[in-house]
Amino acid sequence: MNQHLIALDLDGTTLNNKSALTAETIKTLRAAAAEGHIVSIITGRPYRIARHIYDQIGIKTPMVNFNGALTHIPHEAWDKEYAVELTRELALDLLDHQQELSIKTITVEDKFHVWANHPTKDLPEFLPDHLTKDQLLTHHNLNEDPIALTIEYQPGEEQKIIKAVNQKYGDFV
Missing domain, CATH: 3.30.1240 (Hypothetical Protein, Haloacid Dehalogenase-like Hydrolase; Chain: A; domain 2)
Incomplete structure (x- = not known):
């Protein structure tokens, strides 16, 4: 199997018009992760309002928030985590x-x-x-x-x- 990175934007793509995941989307993304693909959320949203979506999907991969200013693995200490800060x-x-x-x-x-x-x-x-x-x-x-x-x-x-x-x-x- 060739492993792929599946990078998910949220608004206007992965989420429906009610800003929610559908059962079908969750099932599809979980299946892709179970097959060994890297499913990762990459969003402009702050972590505080994207965390529940990450948890709903049930992934354990890096997440990117604030339009790239924060990269981390939620709920874990990750030695590659970084944040680009303002002052x-x-x-x-x-x-x-x-x-x-x-x-x-x-x-x-x-x-x-x-x-x-x-x-x-x-x-x-x-x-x-x-x-x-x-x-x-x-x-x-x-x-x-x-x-x-x-x-x-x-x-x-x-x-x-x-x-x-x-x-x-x-x-x-």
Whole structure:
């Protein structure tokens, strides 16, 4: 048998229009893995909202999250795991200047945590619609470099944010 890598995107491909796996898809992917193929999820989604899909399929292969910024094997310590991080400084700088940059919501994540300046009802599957006190994005609560940062801004204001980030952080972002 020739072993193949089956790389799965989730949204618009592996998941149905209700963002769920069908029984047929689960059966097919499990059969491919049982035959010795490498079935791997590669998604822009954060780990926190892709983990249940990985577990439903029942695979034990590497998973890629945050559009390639995190590669790991869920539920295992893996010596090849890596994360491309942003800086805590960048996230907190945007938080400090959110009013002048017309930023509505800032959501910051690492592999296991999510912080935001406030809950939002926009995109509830992806952005937190409720926060505990320790998930509130503050200088005190964010004590590590995050992997991902999502900004919701006032329409038409994206160039202002891009210019501010480019001026201060140049090629880093």
